[in-house]
Amino acid sequence: MSRRVGIFGGTFDPVHVGHLVTAVNARAALDLDVVLLVVANEPWQKLGGRAVTPAADRLALVEAAVSDCEGIEVCDLEIKRGGSSYTIDTVNELIANEPDIALTLIVGADVVANLASWRAVDELKQRCQLVVVNRPGSRLAEGRDLERQLEGWNSRVIEVPALEVSSTDLRDRAASGRPLDFLIPEGAIRVIRERGLYALDR
Numbered sequence: 001m002s003r004r005v006g007i008f009g010g011t012f013d014p015v016h017v018g019h020l021v022t023a024v025n026a027r028a029a030l031d032l033d034v035v036l037l038v039v040a041n042e043p044w045q046k047l048g049g050r051a052v053t054p055a056a057d058r059l060a061l062v063e064a065a066v067s068d069c070e071g072i073e074v075c076d077l078e079i080k081r082g083g084s085s086y087t088i089d090t091v092n093e094l095i096a097n098e099p100d101i102a103l104t105l106i107v108g109a110d111v112v113a114n115l116a117s118w119r120a121v122d123e124l125k126q127r128c129q130l131v132v133v134n135r136p137g138s139r140l141a142e143g144r145d146l147e148r149q150l151e152g153w154n155s156r157v158i159e160v161p162a163l164e165v166s167s168t169d170l171r172d173r174a175a176s177g178r179p180l181d182f183l184i185p186e187g188a189i190r191v192i193r194e195r196g197l198y199a200l201d202r
Contacts, residue, residue: 006035008106018165025160036075040085064187088120103128130155135162174198
């Protein structure tokens with residue numbers, strides 16, 4: 001049988017418990033063999049914004065975070081490929097490496113409105129299922145608006161626990177020495193401290 005694989009991409013700057021809760025719950029809800037946390041090399045959506053932590057450091061954070069998570073793995077394809085990261089390139093590479101793979105693209109509800117701007121979105125629609133992760137109290141579009149945004153996708157919506165965790169706040173916490181416990185997986189906290197990530201003088 002084909003391996004059922006979830007793709008959950010992001011900058012992960014830093015990875016936090018909200019990411020892992022999403023991955024774990026999506027895997028269970030969709031009966032996936034594995035969920036890949038795909039670490040972006042250069043996230044095209046954030047070009048021209050704040051400086052992003054080097055990809056090697058973000059990869060180390062995710063590797064440490066998922067080391068004890070059954071069925072959750074880190075994927076470094078976008079970092080190895082270099083340049084700007086586009087989901088379609090990752091999907092095509094995964095299929096080239098494993099032609100029988102069944103791919104599910106996992107995105108947050110906040111991403112839905114921007115899907116039309118993604119590179120080769122029509123090709124993506126043909127190559128993978130789309131799963132939208134909704135959280136209680138989120139502002140996911142409903143009815144005809146949601147149907148329009150998801151038109152052409154083989155899609156479904158799942159709900160995961162709502163955790164208000166902000167990567168911006170976590171970077172500020174790390175810089176000011178405030179606690180990161182229970183917000184970031186313990187292994188990733190160790191990497192932050194060992195590498196001096198998010199310090200004000202970097």
